[in-house]
Amino acid sequence: MIAQMEAQQQQLQACMYQYSRAIYRSIKDLIDPYSDQSTQLASRRAVLEQCEQTMERLAADPHYFAKPDRALFQDIRRYFPITAQAQVAWAVTEGVGAAVQFIEEQLQAGALDGGMARCRATTRKGKPCQRTPLPERDYCPSHQHLERSTLAA
Ligand SMILES: [Zn+2]
Numbered sequence: 651m652i653a654q655m656e657a658q659q660q661q662l663q664a665c666m667y668q669y670s671r672a673i674y675r676s677i678k679d680l681i682d683p684y685s686d687q688s689t690q691l692a693s694r695r696a697v698l699e700q701c702e703q704t705m706e707r708l709a710a711d712p713h714y715f716a717k718p719d720r721a722l723f724q725d726i727r728r729y730f731p732i733t734a735q736a737q738v739a740w741a742v743t744e745g746v747g748a749a750v751q752f753i754e755e756q757l758q759a760g761a762l763d764g765g766m767a768r769c770r771a772t773t774r775k776g777k778p779c780q781r782t783p784l785p786e787r788d789y790c791p792s793h794q795h796l797e798r799s800t801l802a803a
Contacts (some may be wrong), residue, residue: 665752666705673722673745674701680734693729700725705749712753713780719746771796 674697681693704722708715715721723742730738758778769779771793781790789797 662709662753662756663706666709666749667702669745669749669752670698670701670705672748673742674698676741676745677726677730677738680731680738681729682731684731697726697729704746708746708749708753712750712757718750719743722746769793 678694678697681690681697683690685693700722704718704725708718719742723739726742727735727738767783769781769783769790770788771779771790773779779790779793781792783790784794787794787797
């Protein structure tokens with residue numbers, strides 16, 4: 651079971667890597683074209699690194715990473731000229747959006763729990779409860795009554 655979770659985690663990391671490369675490829679040519687070669691190289695490396703960090707964080711903590719596209723854009727915008735900012739923002743929103751959608755699909759399919767157990771209940775809004783279940787139980791404290799009814803049945 652643990653090996654299976656690790657394999658899923660590795661697969662997710664590999665997918666996230668593809669998404670970060672795709673974002674990087676879509677914006678790398680917009681990096682300040684008037685700076686000298688070594689500055690440009692350093693900028694490219696920094697942008698790639700930020701893309702990868704954003705994707706890693708997203709994969710590790712998809713529930714609590716608010717507005718990842720905006721966070722990434724804030725981190726990399728200084729490497730681009732004013733004239734390219736809108737295009738970069740758009741590319742980042744598209745790229746991160748695709749990654750977020752992918753992760754959400756994985757979560758909905760139950761393919762990954764990040765090694766962490768989640769309560770099996772569904773909230774009133776129809777979304778899966780994200781709270782941590784009680785030790786050795788399937789439900790969190792506010793949903794533990796569901797477990798009792800399952801056991802009784
Ligand atoms: Zn719950």
